[in-house]
Amino acid sequence: MKKSRTECDLRSCLFCTAGKDDWQAVVRANRKILHVKKGDLIFAEGTPVTGVYFVYKGIVKIHKQWARHKQLILNFARSGEMIGYRGLGEEPIFPVSATVLQDAAICYIELPFFESSLETNHILTHALMKFFANALQAAEKRMRDLALMDVKGRVAETLLMLERKFGTDAAGFIDVSLKQQDMAAYAGTTYETFFRMLHELKAETIIEQKGKRILILDQNQLTRFIQVTPA
Amino acid sequence: MKKSRTECDLRSCLFCTAGKDDWQAVVRANRKILHVKKGDLIFAEGTPVTGVYFVYKGIVKIHKQWARHKQLILNFARSGEMIGYRGLGEEPIFPVSATVLQDAAICYIELPFFESSLETNHILTHALMKFFANALQAAEKRMRDLALMDVKGRVAETLLMLERKFGTDAAGFIDVSLKQQDMAAYAGTTYETFFRMLHELKAETIIEQKGKRILILDQNQLTRFIQVTPA
DNA sequence: CGCCGGTTTGAAGCCCGTCAATTCTGGTGG
DNA sequence: CCACCAGAATTGACGGGCTTCAAACCGGCG
Numbered sequence: 035m036k037k038s039r040t041e042c043d044l045r046s047c048l049f050c051t052a053g054k055d056d057w058q059a060v061v062r063a064n065r066k067i068l069h070v071k072k073g074d075l076i077f078a079e080g081t082p083v084t085g086v087y088f089v090y091k092g093i094v095k096i097h098k099q100w101a102r103h104k105q106l107i108l109n110f111a112r113s114g115e116m117i118g119y120r121g122l123g124e125e126p127i128f129p130v131s132a133t134v135l136q137d138a139a140i141c142y143i144e145l146p147f148f149e150s151s152l153e154t155n156h157i158l159t160h161a162l163m164k165f166f167a168n169a170l171q172a173a174e175k176r177m178r179d180l181a182l183m184d185v186k187g188r189v190a191e192t193l194l195m196l197e198r199k200f201g202t203d204a205a206g207f208i209d210v211s212l213k214q215q216d217m218a219a220y221a222g223t224t225y226e227t228f229f230r231m232l233h234e235l236k237a238e239t240i241i242e243q244k245g246k247r248i249l250i251l252d253q254n255q256l257t258r259f260i261q262v263t264p265a
Numbered sequence: 266m267k268k269s270r271t272e273c274d275l276r277s278c279l280f281c282t283a284g285k286d287d288w289q290a291v292v293r294a295n296r297k298i299l300h301v302k303k304g305d306l307i308f309a310e311g312t313p314v315t316g317v318y319f320v321y322k323g324i325v326k327i328h329k330q331w332a333r334h335k336q337l338i339l340n341f342a343r344s345g346e347m348i349g350y351r352g353l354g355e356e357p358i359f360p361v362s363a364t365v366l367q368d369a370a371i372c373y374i375e376l377p378f379f380e381s382s383l384e385t386n387h388i389l390t391h392a393l394m395k396f397f398a399n400a401l402q403a404a405e406k407r408m409r410d411l412a413l414m415d416v417k418g419r420v421a422e423t424l425l426m427l428e429r430k431f432g433t434d435a436a437g438f439i440d441v442s443l444k445q446q447d448m449a450a451y452a453g454t455t456y457e458t459f460f461r462m463l464h465e466l467k468a469e470t471i472i473e474q475k476g477k478r479i480l481i482l483d484q485n486q487l488t489r490f491i492q493v494t495p496a
Numbered sequence: 497c498g499c500c501g502g503t504t505t506g507a508a509g510c511c512c513g514t515c516a517a518t519t520c521t522g523g524t525g526g
Numbered sequence: 527c528c529a530c531c532a533g534a535a536t537t538g539a540c541g542g543g544c545t546t547c548a549a550a551c552c553g554g555c556g
Binding site (some may be wrong): 038098099100101104108112119120122123124129130152156158160163164165166168169170171173174175176177178180181182183222261262 | 289321329330331333335337339351352354355360361383387390393394395397398399400401402404405406407408409411412413414453492493
C-alpha cells in the first residue's frame with residue numbers, strides 16, 4: 035500500500051485549509067483514514083450522523099433512495115471533496131447515502147471534534163457557510179432542471195457536469211467511467227432512456243464513445259438543449 | 266398606515282436574533298423598511314445582489330424562470346423568513362427572483378453591513394451556516410421528489426407543505442389563498458394537471474375545497490402518495 | 497463453453513403536457 | 527343594482543415523450 039494513496043497533503047480539502055497556523059496539525063491528529071472498496075456503503079440514509087468525511091482518493095456517489103429500485107444521484111464526489119456534510123442540519127440523521135464507485139481512501143472526522151472546531155475556528159465556520167450557500171444554489175438550479183427540462187437536456191447537463199468534475203484525458207474523452215445506470219440516476223431518468231439519448235447525440239455527431247468513455251465533440255450543440263431563459 | 270404593519274419586533278427573524286446584548290439595536294439602525302404590493306418584483310434572477318431581505322408581513326414567492334412562461338417556485342416566504350440569502354455564494358448575482366403574492370413589508374439590509382456583521386458576529390455566521398445546511402437538505406429532498414415522484418405525489422407534498430407553512434383556520438382550512446397557477450408551479454406541473462389532481466383528491470374524499478381554501482380531510486391518505494423508502 | 501452482469505434494442509401503453517373552448521368569478525363603471 | 531370584462535378556473539380531446547416490460551446481444555471470466 036503506497037503512502038501517496040493515503041496521505042492527504044492537507045491542502046486539498048475545505049476542512050484542512052480553513053484555519054490558520056497550526057490548524058493542519060490539529061486536523062492531522064484528529065482524523066482517521068478509512069479504506070473502502072467499490073460497492074461499499076460509507077453511510078446510509080436514515081442512520082445517525084457520527085462524523086463528516088473527506089474523499090482523498092477514489093469516487094463516491096451521494097444518493098437518495100426512492101420506492102424500491104429507484105434512486106436519484108445528487109452528486110459525485112472525488113478527491114478533495116467533503117461528503118456527509120448534509121447531516122449537519124438540525125437533525126443528526128443522514129438524509130442521503132454514500133456509496134463507493136471506485137476504491138477510495140476517506141478521511142473521517144468525528145462529529146464532536148468537528149463541532150468544537152466550529153466553535154473555535156471561525157474561519158472554518160465562515161468557509162462552511164459559503165460552501166453551503168454555493169451548494170444550495172447548485173441544488174436549486176438542479177431542482178429546476180429536473181422539474182422542467184426534458185430528458186435530453188438533463189442528459190446534456192449530466193455530460194457537461196462529468197466533464198467539469200472529472201476533466202478529460204489526452205484525447206479529450208471524459209476521464210471517468212461510470213455505469214450508465216449511475217449516469218441515468220444522476221440525470222433523473224431510466225438507463226434505457228439515457229442510452230437512447232446518447233444514441234441520438236452520437237447520431238447528431240455531438241458526442242462520440244469509445245468503450246465507456248465519452249468525448250464531447252460539440253459543446254455548443256449540447257448546451258443548446260439546456261436553453262433556460264430566452265432573455 | 267398602522268405602525269404594527271412595519272415594526273419588526275426583532276424577535277422573529279434569524280438575522281435579528283443571532284447576536285447578543287446590543288445586537289438588535291445595531292440591526293435597528295441599519296435596516297430599511299420597504300413596502301411592496303402584490304405583483305411587485307423584489308429582485309430578479311441574474312441581477313447583482315446588493316443586500317438581503319427579511320419578510321415582516323405578507324407572502325413572497327421565490328422562483329426560477331425557465332424558457333418563456335415556465336417557472337418553478339422554490340419556496341414561499343412568510344413573515345419572519347429571510348429571502349435573498351441565495352445570493353450569498355461566490356457570485357454576487359441572484360440565482361432566483363422574488364415576487365410579492367400578498368402586500369408585504371420587507372426589511373432590507375445592505376450587503377456591506379451584512380458581510381461585516383458576519384466578520385464580527387460569529388453567532389450569526391454559525392446560525393447562518395446551520396440555516397443553509399437545513400435549506401440544502403430540504404432542497405435535495407425536493408430534488409428527488411421532483412425527479413422521481415409522480416404528479417399526484419408532488420401535489421400531495423405541496424398541500425402538506427402549505428399546511429405546515431401557513432397553518433389552518435378555525436375550520437381546518439389551509440390559511441392561505443394562492444392561485445392554483447402558483448401551487449402548480451411549486452409542484453412542478455401545469456395548472457391544468459394540478460387541477461385534475463385536486464379533483465381526484467376531492468373524489469377520494471381526501472381533501473375538500475371552499476373557494477380557494479383547501480381542507481385536508483385525510484392526511485394519511487395524502488401521505489400515501491409520497492411513499493418513499495419501503496424499508 | 498456457459499453463465500452473468502451489463503448493454504442494446506423493440507414494442508406497448510399511459511401519464512401528463514399542450515391546445516382550445518367554456519364557465520366562473522371578482523372587480524369596475526354605468 | 528346590473529351589465530360587462532379580464533383573468534382565473536374547469537373541462538375535454540389529442541398526441542407524444544418516457545417509462546415499463548421483455549428479449550436479444552455481448553464481452554469477460556471461471
